[in-house]
Amino acid sequence: METVDQLASKGSFRAVKEPLAFLRVLEWLFAIFAFATCGGYSGGLRLSVDCVNKTDSDLNIDIAFAYPFRLYQVNFDVPTCEGKQREKLSLVGDFSSSAEFFVTIAVFAFLYSLAATVVYIFFQNKYRENNRGPLIDFIVTVVFSFMWLVGSSAWAKGLSDVKVATDPNEVLLLMSACKQQSNKCLPLRSPVMSSLNTSVVFGYLNFILWAGNIWFVFKETGWHSSGTRYPQDTMEKQSSSYNQGGYNQDSYGPSGGYNQQGGSFGQQTSYGQVGEFGQQQPQSLSQSGTTSFANQI
Secondary structure (H helix, E strand, O other): OHHHHHHHHHOOHHHHHOHHHHHHHHHHHHHHHHHHHHHOOEEEEEEEEEOOOHHHOEEEEEEEEEOOOOHHHOEEEEEOOOOOOEEEEEOOOOOHHHHHHHHHHHHHHHHHHHHHHHHHHHOHHHHOOOOHHHHHHHHHHHHHHHHHHHHHHHHHHHHHHHHHHOOHHHHHOOOOHHHOOOOEEEEEEOOOOHHHHHHHHHHHHHHHHHHHHHHHHHOOOHHHHHHHHHHHHHHHHHHHHHHOOOOOOOOOOOOOOOOOOOOOOOOOOHHHOOOOOOOHHHHHHHHHHHHHHHHHO
16 A cells, blocks of 8 residues: 555656546557457357258257357358258358457557556656657557557458358358258347447547547657757847847947947947047147136236
8 A cells, every 4th residue: 555655646647637648548448448349259140940841940050159250160050951960060251360450459559558658647757858758659659550540440341251251141051951942041140240340440449549649749759849949949049140240249349339348338439439529629628728728818
């Protein structure tokens, strides 16, 4: 309990209110829904074969299948309507590659979203200490966005094939007894695919979340921060070069301008050095005035 309290005291749970961490929490939840609805699926169908000879009929043929949808391994026995003989059949198709790929992406996305959320909350300072953490986060986010798009599209195609392969009317075509018009073959129950449809929806929602989070992760990288600082640096350089130009040093100061040391009008003005009115003219006027007054006396 003490360790948990220490982590809670050090953690900044305000980060969850920011878009970066908030989207990670949504990604974590949606990844759970994605692999749970696909990886935890199990379903089945039921068929009926009514032979001419009623003793050979089988009115309840249950066929069960589940994730990872290696349907060629799903075996079942059906009557041949030729005495007590039965034939062993199996469903057609292997769609495990797309299903397992989808679930694998969901599991890794779940783990990374959980780890990233913990870093945002408890190790935010270390995450932003240098540019390495945001760059890794940015690259992983882009990769997962692409993988979610590919995995969801592949699984959507695989699911459509699973629906065809487990359609009771398609399965009835595999039975030799159903090829005789005298026998009656009927589908009694079709498999429920609602959870698998939901898994595809969650797959594309995860793609939208991860793709939308690219921008918020990009804002944490040095690429974005350097781009925002560039206009300010340019203005500072321009203003410094403007201040170091003719207005402060060379243009007006030494050649009778307004200042010499980048100052204002109140420091060393050129009126006292070059002009005749500040120092020399008053002296000449005073000397000539005293001379003329002495001569008159």
